[in-house]
Amino acid sequence: MIGHPHKTIVDGTAIAWSEMGSGPPLVLIHGFQDTHRVWGKIAQLLADDFRVLMIDLPGSGLSDRPDAPYTLDWYARMVVAWMDAIDLRHAHVCGHSFGGGIAQWMLLEDSIRIDRLALVSPGGLGPEVGMWLKYATFPVLGPMLTPLVVRHVIPRLMRFAPGIFGSRDPEEIKRYVRMMGIPGTHLAFQRSVAGVINLFGQYMQTKQRAWEIDILPPMALFWGEKDPILPVRQGRSMLAQSTGITLTTYPKCGHFPQLDMARTFADDLKAFFCDPDRPFWFIYSEKSKNRLPEILEDPLNMPAISIPDGGLTALKQ
Numbered sequence: 001m002i003g004h005p006h007k008t009i010v011d012g013t014a015i016a017w018s019e020m021g022s023g024p025p026l027v028l029i030h031g032f033q034d035t036h037r038v039w040g041k042i043a044q045l046l047a048d049d050f051r052v053l054m055i056d057l058p059g060s061g062l063s064d065r066p067d068a069p070y071t072l073d074w075y076a077r078m079v080v081a082w083m084d085a086i087d088l089r090h091a092h093v094c095g096h097s098f099g100g101g102i103a104q105w106m107l108l109e110d111s112i113r114i115d116r117l118a119l120v121s122p123g124g125l126g127p128e129v130g131m132w133l134k135y136a137t138f139p140v141l142g143p144m145l146t147p148l149v150v151r152h153v154i155p156r157l158m159r160f161a162p163g164i165f166g167s168r169d170p171e172e173i174k175r176y177v178r179m180m181g182i183p184g185t186h187l188a189f190q191r192s193v194a195g196v197i198n199l200f201g202q203y204m205q206t207k208q209r210a211w212e213i214d215i216l217p218p219m220a221l222f223w224g225e226k227d228p229i230l231p232v233r234q235g236r237s238m239l240a241q242s243t244g245i246t247l248t249t250y251p252k253c254g255h256f257p258q259l260d261m262a263r264t265f266a267d268d269l270k271a272f273f274c275d276p277d278r279p280f281w282f283i284y285s286e287k288s289k290n291r292l293p294e295i296l297e298d299p300l301n302m303p304a305i306s307i308p309d310g311g312l313t314a315l316k317q
Helices: 037-047 072-086 100-115 129-133 141-160 170-179 185-194 233-241 261-273 288-292 311-316
Strands: 004-010 013-020 025-030 053-056 091-096 116-120 219-224 246-251
Touching: 004 072, 013 037, 013 072, 025 037, 025 072, 025 100, 037 053, 037 170, 037 261, 072 100, 091 100, 091 246, 100 116, 100 185, 129 141, 141 185, 219 233, 219 261, 233 246, 246 261
Parallel strands: 025 053, 025 091, 091 116, 116 219, 219 246
Antiparallel strands: 004 013, 013 053
């Protein structure tokens, strides 16, 4: 593993994770069937300023593959329980792709645990998604084809379509292929995809339930302009519907800014986490508009509120 390796048992499931650096804790969450290694290029760049914690989600990497539902709710509960198990009361969180969807769902599980939220080409902000992910949800055909896709198609795409899976060196691709061969991987992938995507696209979206959360942390979006899996217009749409949020785009980048624009992306991420005057995030909707007076006097004017040293937990006490 990259950094100092650990394994922690959460609800009977061994979760592999690693860490490096010191400072405010920063949890990095990877996407569909990826591993903590997807953060390898930026982890060292961030470790000068943060205690960087990189998790292998259950069903991926060196973590167990339990017979579990693999829904967003389940993943969010497992990540929060992992934070409890390692005595991590609160942290900045950065999620990529499906990991971004999990990070958003963690707000529903326990929003005060997240100090600031960075989402990198995240799921959950609109219905559109790459067609090949929809195929995995086809009745009968999807479960039949998924093992072939996971073990053979995705590794080949990694080699010959870096625009989709980012620029990875040959050794990383070989390591990924070995991980894909671990029993239970294709079932975890199938259930994870089916838990958020159907034939019409993404059906689990944060804005459907964001109004339930008392305080949304400061949030920033980071997106490749040439993303072929989750189009950047989803980020622009969220920007138009929200306040207290920023969108940083990378013109020549696809779905993996952390691989293709590592240094630039790491600098942008640091700037977001270290900015003392970031306002809280707010999504405009009829339901959230009705609840906002409980939080602020003026429902249309979100002030800039600095995060105290104790994180959002301290703010609410």
